[in-house]
Amino acid sequence: KQEVTQIPAALSVPEGENLVLNCSFTDSAIYNLQWFRQDPGKGLTSLLLIQSSQREQTSGRLNASLDKSSGRSTLYIAASQPGDSATYLCAVDSNYQLIWGAGTKLIIKP
Amino acid sequence: NAGVTQTPKFQVLKTGQSMTLQCAQDMNHEYMSWYRQDPGMGLRLIHYSVGAGITDQGEVPNGYNVSRSTTEDFPLRLLSAAPSQTSVYFCASSYGGVSGANVLTFGAGSRLTVL
Numbered sequence: 001k002q003e004v005t006q007i008p009a010a011l012s013v014p015e016g017e018n019l020v021l022n023c024s025f026t027d028s029a030i031y032n033l034q035w036f037r038q039d040p041g042k043g044l045t046s047l048l049l050i051q052s053s054q055r056e057q058t059s060g061r062l063n064a065s066l067d068k069s070s071g072r073s074t075l076y077i078a079a080s081q082p083g084d085s086a087t088y089l090c091a092v093d094s095n096y097q098l099i100w101g102a103g104t105k106l107i108i109k110p
Numbered sequence: 111n112a113g114v115t116q117t118p119k120f121q122v123l124k125t126g127q128s129m130t131l132q133c134a135q136d137m138n139h140e141y142m143s144w145y146r147q148d149p150g151m152g153l154r155l156i157h158y159s160v161g162a163g164i165t166d167q168g169e170v171p172n173g174y175n176v177s178r179s180t181t182e183d184f185p186l187r188l189l190s191a192a193p194s195q196t197s198v199y200f201c202a203s204s205y206g207g208v209s210g211a212n213v214l215t216f217g218a219g220s221r222l223t224v225l
Binding site for chain 2: 093
C-alpha cells in the first residue's frame with residue numbers, strides 16, 4: 001500500500017531564506033506527483049505537477065524535483081516571503097488515485 | 111468563473127442525523143471527487159465520479175452516499191452521522207481524473223461537526 005510522508009510537520013524560517021520541503025513515498029510505481037498549497041480556511045491550490053517521466057518542474061520561485069527510484073520529491077522555495085506561509089501538501093498518483101501526505105506547515109517570519 | 115462551490119461552509123449535526131453536502135462546478139469537468147481531511151493525516155478519498163451517472167468508492171466510503179445526475183453537481187450524503195465523521199470535507203474536480211497532466215481544482219471546504 002502506497003504511503004506518503006512529509007517531514008517536518010512544521011517549519012519556521014526568516015524571510016529571504018531558501019528552503020526545501022520533503023516528500024517521500026513507499027512505492028515507486030507512480031504516474032505523477034503533485035504539490036499543493038493550503039491556506040487556512042481555504043481549499044487547496046495546485047502548485048506543480050511532475051509526471052512520472054519528468055525529473056523536475058519550475059514555476060517562478062518554486063522548483064519541484066522527483067526521484068522515483070529513491071521515492072523522494074523536494075519542493076524548493078527561493079527567497080521566501082511572508083506570503084509563502086501556508087501548509088504544503090504533496091500527493092502521488094498511485095493506481096489512478098491520489099495518496100496524500102499530511103503536509104508541512106510553513107511559517108515565514110518577517 | 112466560480113470554479114468549485116461547496117455548501118454549507120459549516121455544519122453541526124447530532125449523532126444519527128442525515129445531511130447533504132453540496133458541490134457544484136462550472137468548468138465542464140468530467141471528474142469529480144470528495145475527500146475528507148483530518149488533523150495530522152493526509153486527505154482521504156471518499157467517493158469519485160468520472161462522468162454523469164457513474165460513481166465509485168474511494169478509500170473511506172462507509173457512511174457516505176453519492177450520485178451524479180448532471181455534469182455540474184456531485185452531492186455527498188451522510189446517511190446517519192457519527193462523531194467519527196467530524197472532519198473537513200473537500201470537493202475537487204478535473205477534466206479527466208488525477209493521472210497524467212490533470213490537475214484538481216478544489217472547493218473551499220465544508221467543516222462538519224457531529225456531536
